[in-house]
Amino acid sequence: MANLTQIPLVRWLMRNPIWGFVLIVFIFFSFAADNFFSGQNVMNILVQTSTIGLIALGMTLVMINGNIDLSVGATLALAAAFAVDVQSWAMFATWGNWQILPAVCIALLVGILMGAINGFIVWKTGVDAFIVTLGAMLGIRGLVFVYTGEQSFYAMNFAYSDFSFLTIGPFPVLAVIFAVAVIAVHLLLSRTVHGRNTYAVGGNREAAVNAGIRVGPHMMVNFMLIGFLAALSGVLLSTQMGAATPNLGRDYELWVITAVVLGGTKLTGGKGDIIGTLGGVLAIGILRNGMNLMQVPAFYVLVILGSILIAVLFLDKRFNRPADGGLRL
């Protein structure tokens, strides 16, 4: 055992237990499920996880900041509703396939706006992000229902609903978008001033203020980023379905938080990275996909995921002792 911990890979896996788990379930399903181990299925997993994965990238930033965003599911639904509905506005009737462009732009702007509202309230009132976004979760869902009038919108433009079937070379376009977003947010977090500030603000807010970081606007930017990513996820989800329903994205906030926490990001802030989050997202994706292929009822995935979440938390506590402190909302 003592020798084992000398190996860099083992030590890396001990710090990122989720990747060990991803590896194990991947190998397990490769043997257990017939059609699991194929390039096509790996692409499927990436497409399936892109929805939750995109939001999880933003959630990582917000959670490293020491905040949380519970309103992402509602933001996703609002953006999806705009993306599908704006295409059918009369003013774009003659635009042909170009009518998708303003629709997607407006949807993404709506997402950024919702994030900005959350961030601004957190900044100016000093109310905890948990409470602010809990309220916004209800309120933005209300906006969705007001906007849609409880109706589902269907995309009339086939170019829109066919978008999710496009491929770039062998890669599905949704997987490519997800991969690009992963790399972009990873670089943002690890190579830019904004990324370093994100850790600083989450690690010690007082010290960050004293160091001259404008903490309020900084947090607001991160909320706008997660709003943007939630909206992007909503747009992509609505292209996959060819429709936007008012209940879209219910409970997504819980899945996203699960993925991010599985990836080792601390709720207390100051710790976490995109590589871990990617592991958490893939763990959920592979489990769902693999058990689906084995025709295990979806119920069991819930039990297993819940147990893994608690197990990862327990292992993390055993191996990374210094990060004690518990929840301080």
Added chain:
Amino acid sequence: MLLTRLKAGGPAIAKQGILIAFIVFMIVFALMSDRFLTTANIMSVFRQATIIGVIALGVTIVVIGGNLDLSVGSMLSFATVLVVDLHDKIGPELAIPVMVAATLCLGAINGFLIGILRLNSLIVTLGMLSAIQGLVLIYSGGQNVDIADQSGTWFAIFGRGAIFGIATPIIIFLGLALIFHVIMTTMPFGRRVHAVGGNPTASVFSGIPRSRIVFMTYLISALCVAVAAIILGSRVMGSQNNVGQGYELQVLAAVILGGTSLLGGSGSILRTVLGVLMLAFIQNGLILMGQPYYTQWLVTWAVIIIAVWLDVAAKRGRLFSPIA
């Protein structure tokens, strides 16, 4: 000017902020709809609020102890499906104790992981939320359950019955609220929960068994869910297997509205009752005014943020956060 006024009279007003807001809403709704302030309407709102209300009592105690419980929604699905399903299989006399015992076991798991192992409560109960929802689906095989003989069973008294003309759910809710209020304000256990939530380290140095207290708060929370499940199962005489989905956040909204701090250490059962009733009356009043049901969510959004904002502002003596 606003700032100085806030410094002087603010804390007193903000302390009663929820009560003032409650009265203002009641007056507005009473003026807007002549059916709002009738005994029948108030009783029916009360009755609808009891499910969330009973759960909110338990969650308030957990939150005062410095933790969160997000698993109550799934747990409600679990308990309701169990009690309704067992009702026809082994009879209500046995179904109720079996269900209560099973629900308490789930509470004990929460309590063990959070109280004894000291794991983060938000993540543990998030994991339990998903695990218990899975358990319910496995148990019921995805089917909804219901009671065959709906008129012949005495199980109906919990949700549909009345004592002295007052519906039983209301009596159960207010009775439990009173009991928990007395426990939390006058008994050693209540003081210990406050101490553990306010300053865990200091509480340990004062000889308070922190682990056991936290464990107990989760048992109480599970017990409240079991009671809510009896009311719900008895009223509906059946259950969907996701009946409690989303309850955890509505309950939390009511608790927060009641002024209980998520930091732990402060909060009050009676104010939680007020928070629960306020959300219920907002919902009812808006519907009586002819608004679609989803406008309540927009109003709730504003009410929660303003309520907590005023509370926070009063504590720091400034309206806006000093953060740059």
